[in-house]
Amino acid sequence: MKKGLEILGISVVDADARDAVFLKAEQTFTDKERGRKPKCTEGMKDPDSLTGRYLRMLTRNRRQLRSICNLIVADAYFSKESVATGVKALGFDLVSRFRDDVSLRYLYAGPKPHKRGRPQKYAGKVDLKNLDMSVFTEDYTAVGKLVCKMYTAVVNAISLGRDVRVVIVDLGDTEKKRQARKVFFSTDASMSARDIFNLYRTRFQLEFVFRDAKQFTGLTHCQARNKEALSFSFNASLSSVNVARAFARQQGMDLSVGSTKTLLHNAAMVDRFIAMSGKSPNMRFNDTVFKELLFYGVRAVA
Numbered sequence: 001m002k003k004g005l006e007i008l009g010i011s012v013v014d015a016d017a018r019d020a021v022f023l024k025a026e027q028t029f030t031d032k033e034r035g036r037k038p039k040c041t042e043g044m045k046d047p048d049s050l051t052g053r054y055l056r057m058l059t060r061n062r063r064q065l066r067s068i069c070n071l072i073v074a075d076a077y078f079s080k081e082s083v084a085t086g087v088k089a090l091g092f093d094l095v096s097r098f099r100d101d102v103s104l105r106y107l108y109a110g111p112k113p114h115k116r117g118r119p120q121k122y123a124g125k126v127d128l129k130n131l132d133m134s135v136f137t138e139d140y141t142a143v144g145k146l147v148c149k150m151y152t153a154v155v156n157a158i159s160l161g162r163d164v165r166v167v168i169v170d171l172g173d174t175e176k177k178r179q180a181r182k183v184f185f186s187t188d189a190s191m192s193a194r195d196i197f198n199l200y201r202t203r204f205q206l207e208f209v210f211r212d213a214k215q216f217t218g219l220t221h222c223q224a225r226n227k228e229a230l231s232f233s234f235n236a237s238l239s240s241v242n243v244a245r246a247f248a249r250q251q252g253m254d255l256s257v258g259s260t261k262t263l264l265h266n267a268a269m270v271d272r273f274i275a276m277s278g279k280s281p282n283m284r285f286n287d288t289v290f291k292e293l294l295f296y297g298v299r300a301v302a
Contacts, residue, residue: 007234008054010061011206012068015198019245020205022238024061027230028053040086051078055086062090071095071188073203084160084187093188095199098157102183104128104166105156106135126155128168128181136168139193143171143201152193157185167193212241212257259298266298 007027011020032048033056040055041047058065058072072087076097087094104126112119126132136151151168167184186196213219217240222233241257248255248263255263 008057009206009210009238010057010065011209013073013199013202013205015195015202018202018205020202020209021245022206022209022242023065025231025234025238026057027227027234029227040089041082043085044082051080051082051086054078055083055090058087058090058092062092066091071199073199075203079159079185081159081161084162088187093186093191095186095188095191095196096184097200098159098166098183098185100182102128103158104183105158106132107154107156107163122156128183131168137193141169141194141197150193150197152196154189160187162187163189165189165191165193165196167196169197209238209241212244213237216244216257216261217241255298263298 007025009025010023012023013020028050033053037047038056038059040059041052044052046052070092071094072092073095074083076099078094079096079098084094106123106126108120108123110120110123131151135155136153139150139152141148141150149170152165154163154165156162157164157166164185164187169182169184171182184196184200210219217237219234219237222230222237224230224233244257244260245255248260
């Protein structure tokens, strides 16, 4: 990703319904932002980096976002100390995934002797291949038709410089010869393992919003050079996906944007056939035949 060639999108994700509603998108630029640096970027080496710009966007919209929820779900790119600290400073908790080579430490829970010096805080590193089951608890969750085993505990993440709740999941992918344990986390230690895992998996619904916008609502078609015009085009395109999905829900159907487009095309085609045939537009069709024409090529969301 390079400045000026990508946009950051924020959506509200419903983990239960497995759906996302787009909220706002902003394009990143190469010019440095003027004015006082927000508190969420104080500890960063370069507040004008991509990460710094993402935090600035959250700062500008934090009141509206916090009125919805206080959880930020982001992919593994954001599992870094600057993001976790900045998000916490804004009043949010971060749910994300660590790299496979993450370094974690057990928290020391033994007796504290009355000696001089700093008391012991950690009790050795976490070996992801050989977990200490006196610390971790085991749980299970369903992923499609598969049942995945999860291990959860509150440990210290060296890369984040803080204690987090981690969820270590064995994803049995039969297509891969080498199986790797995936490590998810939340800066809110009170969250359950299933909530952390399900929230991160549902985060991918945002990618479907971008996919539909590229395919059906012209996200990449704007040729303007003015940043305000580009911003309007991006947000209008992504918001159109919300409108199409809302229309399908009003009809009592769970359809993708592509299927909604096909449904409207079929309705217009049937209406055109009736008009060109000279028949009354109020004439009645056999329900089965009419539905077969109307829903030809329409598939519900999987």
